[in-house]
Amino acid sequence: MQAAAWVLLLGSVLTQCGSEGKGQPFITCGVENASIRYLNGTKICVSRAAGNRACIRCDYTEKFESQNNFNGQKWQFHYVGFSVEENTEYFIEASNIPPANPFEDIPQKIIKLTSPDCQDNTLKYCKTCIEMGSLWDPNIFVCYTDSEVEVNFTTSSFCSEYAVVLCESDECRDYTEHTVFTTKRNDTRVAERIPVNGQNSRKFIELIPSFPKCQSDCRRYSDYQVMCREASSNGTGRANWDANLNAIYVCTVAALLSIVCTLAAILYFKRRHGTTKNWDLLYPNMKQTPTTVLVVYSQEVCFQHTVLGFAEFLHERCKSDVIIDAWQKRRIAEIGPVQWFATQREIADKIIFLSPGPGSAACDSTCKRTIECHMKDSECMFMIAFNLFCSDLKNQSSLHKYMVVSFNETNLAKSLPSPLNCCPKYFLMKDIDSFCRDLYFSQNLRRGEGTNSKCNWRFKMNFKL
Incomplete structure (x- = not known):
């Protein structure tokens, strides 16, 4: 009996997040020759270079009568269930059951694939990546003054320690790292003032969070907006900063009031005219999308x-x-x-x-x-x-x-x-x-x-x- 030749593919897009919060790839196996008629099953294993091997055995309920399906194509098998970590190298192995006779065709095939990182469109919504800040946006604002640099950012509910990196120039040969500890872990804003000697002595370079899942290997954030700049220490810069914040608060309150008024008008309209039959009065040209x-x-x-x-x-x-x-x-x-x-x-x-x-x-x-x-x-x-x-x-x-x-x-x-x-x-x-x-x-x-x-x-x- 000859061994079947297996072809393995790992989808470039992960299909879903598993119960452990990790991504699950879509694995496809196919048989190239007619030896599938003599096989009883297939064993699929996924392992990392450091070990941690996981296997699944698939037994065929019936013998295959031919090497092609009813459409004349090679048989293919699909499996979703292995959990993988982000940006990790994996070895995927498929073995025939029973294996081939000694000194004949190799009864298994192995391929090496690397899983995407937490920026992947599917993986970033998994629990493990969320706990490493895949959906976190710090929204950094920086205010430079003669005596200090004020860094304002949004905290993450999964992190309590952050590091602010300041440098004299873009080359950052001599940098200063300022650690920020906070107990505000409910997505609130934090303003950290860092004393400096002169306006141009230190520049903001990046914000480094320390999520428990990734510690010192977490993603770094360098994008920011400058909200104020003062030429002297007479308090003008701070006044500009406060004015900008007040403008933001006023706009936010106005938007909330507008939303509340709109909702009140909708509820009033529903009570006066019903919930469904008079929507044509508001949207006469609306075309309904079929279910x-x-x-x-x-x-x-x-x-x-x-x-x-x-x-x-x-x-x-x-x-x-x-x-x-x-x-x-x-x-x-x-x-x-x-x-x-x-x-x-x-x-x-x-x-x-x-x-x-x-x-x-x-x-x-x-x-x-x-x-x-x-x-x-x-x-x-x-x-x-x-x-x-x-x-x-x-x-x-x-x-x-x-x-x-x-x-x-x-x-x-x-x-x-x-x-x-x-x-x-x-x-x-x-x-x-x-x-x-x-x-x-x-x-x-x-x-x-x-x-x-x-x-x-x-x-x-x-x-x-």
Whole structure:
């Protein structure tokens, strides 16, 4: 038996933050030859140069009949679950199970990759990077006088110690480091006055925070604005500084008063004219953006009658954009089902798990061929959607998107996995009013739009349950 040749890729963009607050990469494995027909599984390991090895074993439930999938492409496997630290070198290894015979092809492949730093668009929102100041903006202001340099900046809730570096010139051959300790750890402003001998003797160079997660290796901040400059020690510079601060305070108070008055006017209008029906008076030319709905269903659901009928109901009556995997098979074959679903999850306003209804003889006889062709694909997509839902449930993210819709109230508990019980459930046609209302409210809350249109749901549904 020959060993399969593996190709490994690590996505340049991390897919999500893990439960430990670290980034999780998207790993793809693919097989180049026909030896996949003789394999029982795959073992994937991620390790750092210093050690700390983590592995996952994936066992195949069935033997592969050919080296290509039903689209004629090489088989590919995707995994998301390893946690990585920022700006760290990793070795990713894939091994065949069982391994090849001695002195034959190498049964494994290893690649070396480096994770991005905390400035990455995804990684900077992870807990570990937030605690190292990835989202912190010190907003530094500097005031030079003859006798002192005043540095004003916003503190971080994760740091209590800062260092202000002053130099005689930009080359900074002889620098002075002034340490600032503060107990104000609630994002407040701090003004630190540093005595100097002469106006040009010292210049501000950078602010160095000491976050507990990175200590002396934290990011340094050198961008600042000069708020005042005095030529003598007669107090003019300080007066200019106070005048600038007073102007900022006045503008802030004026903005807050404007916001309060606007909110009061909106509340008054709603009380006098209702909450939804008279928004046309304010926005006569507003065009409503349709809700994007991703429908997920298992192989027990009749595709021809239930799934397509439900999709038609959402599109025609609720004016929603509907996403179904059966309509994007070519795109799924190009990027893989996991990446496709992850992309659609970000686009969709709502993700609906469609519960199967009671069996129908008419559906079985009419749609038998359609069900047999679509059964394996729908079940695969259902499991991918369920696994990503479990990941969101664990991380407490994007849970507001998920809904469960059923046409059989008595059969719901047995037809879907138990973790989905935490999602809002709707039984059609019993809960049709609340379903359409919540569907539109979720879109309006996300996009900040009015509820100018209503879902015309009171009609005869022409699909069989």
